[in-house]
Amino acid sequence: MKRKGLYFTTSLLAAFIVLFSCKTTHEVKDIETKTSQQKNDIEHGKKIVSIACGPCHLDQSTNTFSGSHLIDAPPVLGQLYASSLTKNAENEVNKYTDGQLKYLLRTGIKKDGKMAPFMQKPNMSDEDLNAIITFLRSDDPMVQANDVHNPRTKYSAIGNMVIGSQKPLKYPETTIFSPNKNDKVAYGKYLIDIIGCYDCHSANIMKTDKLNPEKSKGYMGGGTKMLSADGSKIVTSNLTFHETGLANYTVQDFGRAVRQGINKENKVLRYPMRMFTDLNDDDIEAIYTYLKTVPPINNPDKNPKSKKKD
Known part of the structure; x- marks a missing residue:
């Protein structure tokens, strides 16, 4: 009886892992996005990327946004790597439209409909989100193509279960404005x-x-x-x-x-x-x-x- 109970429990746990590992896909939207190539907008975007994305995506050895190994992440989730944001053709960021990228940063939904919950910035102002995209599309040296090629993230079974269980955030219906810096x-x-x-x-x-x-x-x-x-x-x-x-x-x-x-x-x-x-x-x-x-x-x-x- 004990063996049967253990077998049943193990099988049930395995079924849950498989269920959650099969990530649900969500609707993807291409949001209207206003970007520019004005120097001030690029510099503003560079600052926002540096403080909001840089902790994971900055490669300190090259001082470029070439991604990094997230060695501080819980090992139980697998081997996690922040993806490169440079203009190398194979990088995912270059396969997104501006609107899809904005939708990802708001909701956590990637262009394939799967979740990237670590990317969600639901309260960031539209001005700052647009500035991020402006910078990523610019000719700044920190996002130019280079020879850095990091491995892709490999989630463990538990990591897949955690990611698969995450829910997307709702895209806001109204514009989000930056706060007054005097406040x-x-x-x-x-x-x-x-x-x-x-x-x-x-x-x-x-x-x-x-x-x-x-x-x-x-x-x-x-x-x-x-x-x-x-x-x-x-x-x-x-x-x-x-x-x-x-x-x-x-x-x-x-x-x-x-x-x-x-x-x-x-x-x-x-x-x-x-x-x-x-x-x-x-x-x-x-x-x-x-x-x-x-x-x-x-x-x-x-x-x-x-x-x-x-």
């Missing part, structure tokens, strides 16, 4: 949203709320378990203004940590934290101002002590 709280909240800070710096990266990030469990309180560059486990930091988080940080301390990767104790922040050098002083002040409004969470640092910078 520091609104603009700071917006930056945290489009950069995706909350994905890593909340309680569980797999259970964040893309449409309403502030409703994510443990929002900005850290605690997500990830992998550092050497494969060791790392827990993300608390970015709320609790004494276990940023309570003792000045805006200058915060800016140094975000842009240079060095914390208040003069210690180097470890991967997967990236350095956001494209954020200017106004951006840093806005994020800092908004974080001061987020309910503080008591979540002490659980990581081994890192080395001080010489």
Whole structure:
């Protein structure tokens, strides 16, 4: 009887994995998109790509958007690679129309109707989405064809099950406008949203709320378990203004940590934290101002002590 029960359970689990691995396809739409080749629009798009897409898609060895191996992703999902955004003919980004690319970034639906949930930016303004596409279609050196060729992502059975179970987001019916930069709280909240800070710096990266990030469990309180560059486990930091988080940080301390990767104790922040050098002083002040409004969470640092910078 025990063997039959075990066989039944194993078979049922296998059936579920197969079911979810067979990814459902969704309707694909080609959205009207306004792009330009004005220098200011290209530069604006470059900044948005750098802060919102760069953490995954930037190849630091070439300083191009040639993609990278996502070694911080949970191994149980498989071998994950961020795709190249350069103009190599074989790259997927070049097989999309502007409208299909915009639809992907809003909903997570690829041109083949399958899901790419890590790509969803549902609250990004239309202005910034159009600027991203303008930059990707430009002649900027960071997106020109090159000799970098990364492997394709290979999901495990569990990875396929996770991806196959994800639901697309609804494409908005009205235009989404960029917030007024003079409203520091609104603009700071917006930056945290489009950069995706909350994905890593909340309680569980797999259970964040893309449409309403502030409703994510443990929002900005850290605690997500990830992998550092050497494969060791790392827990993300608390970015709320609790004494276990940023309570003792000045805006200058915060800016140094975000842009240079060095914390208040003069210690180097470890991967997967990236350095956001494209954020200017106004951006840093806005994020800092908004974080001061987020309910503080008591979540002490659980990581081994890192080395001080010489």
